[in-house]
Amino acid sequence: MPIWRPSTSHHDKTPLPIRVTRAQGSYLYTADGRAIWDGTCAWWVTVHGHCHPHIAAAIAHQAHTLDQVLFADFTHPLAEHLIQRLSTLTGLPWGFFSDDGSTAVEVALKIAIQYFRNRGERRTRLLALEGAYHGDTFGAMSVSARGLFTLPFEDWLFEVEWLPFPSPENEAALRQSLEKLQERRDIIAFIGEPLLQGTAGMRTYAPSYWDLIATTVRQTGGLVIADEVFTGFGRTGTLFATQQCQQKPDILCLSKGITGGFMPLGVTLVSEQVFHGFYTSDPLKAFYHGHSYTGNPLACAAAIANLELWEESHTWTQLQTLCDTQKQLAEKWREMFPDLPVRTLGLVLAVELPGAERGYLAPHRHTFKAYALERNIFLRPLGAVVYILPALSSQPHELERAFYLIQDYLETVGVSSA
Numbered sequence: 001m002p003i004w005r006p007s008t009s010h011h012d013k014t015p016l017p018i019r020v021t022r023a024q025g026s027y028l029y030t031a032d033g034r035a036i037w038d039g040t041c042a043w044w045v046t047v048h049g050h051c052h053p054h055i056a057a058a059i060a061h062q063a064h065t066l067d068q069v070l071f072a073d074f075t076h077p078l079a080e081h082l083i084q085r086l087s088t089l090t091g092l093p094w095g096f097f098s099d100d101g102s103t104a105v106e107v108a109l110k111i112a113i114q115y116f117r118n119r120g121e122r123r124t125r126l127l128a129l130e131g132a133y134h135g136d137t138f139g140a141m142s143v144s145a146r147g148l149f150t151l152p153f154e155d156w157l158f159e160v161e162w163l164p165f166p167s168p169e170n171e172a173a174l175r176q177s178l179e180k181l182q183e184r185r186d187i188i189a190f191i192g193e194p195l196l197q198g199t200a201g202m203r204t205y206a207p208s209y210w211d212l213i214a215t216t217v218r219q220t221g222g223l224v225i226a227d228e229v230f231t232g233f234g235r236t237g238t239l240f241a242t243q244q245c246q247q248k249p250d251i252l253c254l255s256k257g258i259t260g261g262f263m264p265l266g267v268t269l270v271s272e273q274v275f276h277g278f279y280t281s282d283p284l285k286a287f288y289h290g291h292s293y294t295g296n297p298l299a300c301a302a303a304i305a306n307l308e309l310w311e312e313s314h315t316w317t318q319l320q321t322l323c324d325t326q327k328q329l330a331e332k333w334r335e336m337f338p339d340l341p342v343r344t345l346g347l348v349l350a351v352e353l354p355g356a357e358r359g360y361l362a363p364h365r366h367t368f369k370a371y372a373l374e375r376n377i378f379l380r381p382l383g384a385v386v387y388i389l390p391a392l393s394s395q396p397h398e399l400e401r402a403f404y405l406i407q408d409y410l411e412t413v414g415v416s417s418a
């Protein structure tokens with residue numbers, strides 16, 4: 001089939017894509033009659049389960065009511081309602097629509113850069129965390145760690161200053177870097193994935209580090225951008241990861257789980273202060289950025305239905321149950337494989353498989369995925385890091401099954417538990 005698939009080497013024939021004809025809850029149903037448990041939430045987008053009836057009904061209703069408007073000249077109740085709700089939840093009153101995580105980040109970066117230009121302040125530097133991943137468009141790539149994904153474009157990316165990943169081992173280096181920032185007045189913004197770097201291998205860090213970085217950046221007059229494209233909508237155990245931090249962002253990027261995994265949608269929320277920087281009679285100071293599908297009513301309907309599900313107590317009970325299960329499994333892993341790192345935060349459980357080859361292309365990514373798929377479990381390792389990210393439709397026994405499958409796999413490659 002002449003379809004160029006994402007992040008795929010087509011020369012590499014294994015594994016071929018699997019044809020899925022239907023999905024429900026945590027399961028994908030294939031054309032050849034298999035039911036595969038999805039432990040990735042379909043690239044981190046599904047929240048309450050595939051085809052959740054509440055969200056499906058909201059989209060169906062909307063499709064018969066209002067499909068699209070040109071958002072520069074028109075508005076509609078669902079877009080207004082959605083931004084109002086997100087504002088109440090985040091404390092950021094203005095929302096800008098885009099299409100996905102990368103464009104939500106592009107918008108955030110462009111707003112931050114233009115904000116200072118509009119004020120007549122010459123600021124030129126952006127800060128990001130080592131290991132960051134913010135998307136595949138050029139701005140998002142520029143503030144992402146240099147590596148496999150960015151290699152062919154290296155000469156085309158803008159320069160960014162990197163802060164050490166905030167871990168206890170790196171704390172001295174981080175503090176040193178932050179110390180050096182204090183007198184600077186050229187920082188536009190810091191962008192980071194709060195508490196959890198997903199693509200880097202599910203690397204977690206404490207809220208106090210986020211606060212430390214954000215406080216220092218604020219002292220320089222710079223803005224704080226939280227990229228919650230992955231961490232939003234329950235992944236870290238709270239609706240947003242920044243709810244666990246003292247320092248709230250000036251700009252917040254949302255996508256992936258925002259529609260419960262049904263529709264592509266990006267939202268960049270900003271503070272009153274940031275919006276005010278664009279509120280002038282000078283037409284050169286407006287934000288000239290817009291996507292065709294801005295504020296798409298079907299996507300807004302899905303996002304509102306998703307937020308409605310988050311207002312139900314059983315959603316939170318289920319989130320807690322699954323987070324507790326992940327914690328227990330992490331403890332078990334520490335006993336079973338004391339030498340193999342394990343990390344957990346909220347719904348995410350990640351373990352590192354052994355082997356000399358690390359990084360995204362580590363061979364486990366193919367061999368483990370194939371092993372799991374043969375057993376009707378879909379897990380997609382980030383190199384040697386295998387993670388389990390369940391949708392809220394999953395049950396603890398399904399998480400346990402995926403967990404013990406990792407142990408079985410390790411035995412096949414000659415690693416036994418303690």
Ligand SMILES: Cc1ncc(COP(=O)(O)O)c(C=O)c1O
Pocket residue numbers: 100101102103105133134135136193198199227228229230231255256
């Ligand atoms: C933290 C973060 N930001 C941005 C993106 C890009 O999102 P999208 O793939 O929807 O463009 C991702 C995707 O994985 C992400 O994890």
